[in-house]
Amino acid sequence: MAKEVTGEVTTGAGVYERILDHANRADPYPLYAELRKTPVARQADGSYVVSGYREIVALLHDPRVSSDVRNIPEIAAEQEAGTALPSSFIRLDPPDHDRIRSMMMRHFGPPHSPGRVDGLEPRMLRIVTDLIDAFAGKSRVDIVEDFAYPLPVTVICELLGVPRQDEPRFHRWSQAIIETIDPTTGTVAERERRNMEVRTELGTYMKELVDAHRRQPGDDLLSAIVTDPAIDLRLEELLSAAATLLVAGHETTVNLIANGMLTLLRNPRVLDRLRHEPDLVVGTVEELLRFEPPVQLLSLRRSALADIDLAGTTIPKGAIISLALAAGSRDPARFPDPDRFDPDRQDNQHLGFGSGIHYCFGAPLARLETQLALGELARRLVNPRLVADPPPYRPNPGLRGPRHLHVEFDGVLPA
Template sequence: MTSQSVFERILDPAGRADPYPLFGQLRATPVARQEDGTYVVSTYREIVELLHDPRVSSDRRNLASAAEPPDRYPAFIGLDPPEHDRLRRLTMRHFGPPHSPGLVDGLRPAMLRITTELIDGIAGKRRADLVDEVAYPLPVAVICRVLGVPQEDEPQFHAWADQIIETLGPGEEDRAERERERQAVSKQLEGYLAGLAEVRREQPGEDLLSGLVTYRGADGAMTPQEVVSTSVLLLIAGHETTINLIANGMLTLLRHPDLLRRVRDEPGLVVPTVEELLRYEPPVQIISSRTALDDITIAGTTIPAGSPIVLALAAGSRDPAHVSDPDRFDPCRPRNEHLGFGGGVHYCFGAPLARLEAQIVLAELVRRLRDPRLVADPPPYRPSPVLRGPRHLLVDYDGVDPA
């Protein structure tokens, strides 16, 4: 029986609570070839270089030998320019500048109202699961509001997203079975969104889905399949990652009580705190869907054309060659360039929304919970090595201050 490689140990759920020592070991070989022919890149400079290299494809159809069937209609996160650029422009038109500059900030009052209601809901208790009762409901409500999903369908959306997320980790022995499960769940989600898109086509509203199905412009219009694949992407990326960012953030603050008190007393500190969280405890730890289109030589290693490439973002953001004292949580770093939202043409589409949600929720939790304390450290984690965060975060507290 062969021993596990460092990367295989990172994928093992047994180490999910603290993978960072393993990421440190991984950086000793900046470009590490795995037995299956995958190249894992773990240092900041090399990751950034590959994120901006047009010879690195995000389209799984370019793999020399695909171990799994490609998506029938890939979302733009799984496409390369120019297809990627067209779909991203069509989507961004209804989400952010220059055509919809006020959408994210315009959600601030609703985010604060929902957060207030969620914290009010745990006011009569002395123990709460901050994942189930706060960190999950807000992002789900927000992304459903953005897309135009009826409120009563939010729980089903979360169930679908959870099932899909569980299949995203690279390298598991049961990958084929997980892929079959993902395809089955995705089909249910896609069917629902296709039906909702048809309703919006006939009765458009102010939501993003209505914009996707009705807009015609210089880039043409989205096909029905493109509308559905884009909506699925926004659902998954728009709430699963933010749940983890909030949960990782509260866990980190509870582990640093002096800093928690500072954030409570200096509300403006929550902004750099969230930025440091994206470096120190990123919700997206690994990008596992890249392929070399040509031979690429980096850090003295040649990655052959057609090879799978994994970018270990969490390792890169803690690279001591890039940031001093990388294992220390310090929101007051003078420079904080991290990989929390990826980079290049695939830089996280929803970054402004995720930042704002985390800032609002963490600020309100810190301000209103009296003497919050972890019940278990480490808490139980989700199994995925890609989107890492606590499955539950039980906290005891002495009461909840008024809003």
């Protein structure tokens, strides 16, 4: 493989394309290892893929790397021509990112609302229990459809104050938005155009919800935000942020839970330990976020605001940057024996939730949901086993998870 020296040679040629190929979705990790041989790799289209742990962390904390998609000409042109909601705060840079994020966080986490997520635990456990209770009398279920999807959807609906019966509507929008961040579907401009169309529809729906919560507030997050005089957001900013929380609040957690159950069934000793050592679930979920993260790639959403010298390569100003988070979390330069699933791993500073100012907003919620989900599945399912390994995978290489995960078992223990 060619070594990038001056920035004129395309490196890592073909490896990244093979990672994106659905034929390699079941096990992309050997390809990630190959990609890491050139930790900053220039692609044929002039973009750069970064795969080393140290290099990814450096860029996630570098103010010269922009998350504002308006700095990408193809996307900026589509946004100027369209009428969709403004970009979500996750697609903005400071100071706008910091301002909107801090406002949305006021009623979600510390310092203003430190107990909101933990206060959801009894209700989350009840949802988990009910879903597993429904397995009784069966010998086979689809963990994705019967458990990993309905759990976070129900939680995010109750948290935000979204009617659960509206799930079919926002599920369609969520799937469409996920497709627009799949680097294998169409051009950057085409994906942005579709993203704006869907976000416009979702924004109209969210405005109806916001208006309803203003008229009749409840104890949900949306009601708290729209009735708080200290929150100074334009309506469009609020709608965009709320739409992001609705979609991101369940899509990635579905994959995290499904990846987790798949990994436990492939590691029966860990599964057996989890049955007898409930506290092991904390380390299990952290290791899962490193070993089989639900967000594997941050593709074509960041750009360089200046020339950046990194790992012997200069990323030129204006270049688009993709971050291979899953490759970084298995970098042997950072994690000993990185291809071994080890829930006792120490110093596990994985990239499962990213890093820096864009660190996952919903990380505390996703952690708790997954801990409860995997802990109860491990404890209550008798002799669970995979029907197919590998299972079929979703198309998106960036948000990687099973489309279905069929599991057989001999019974369900009582809650």
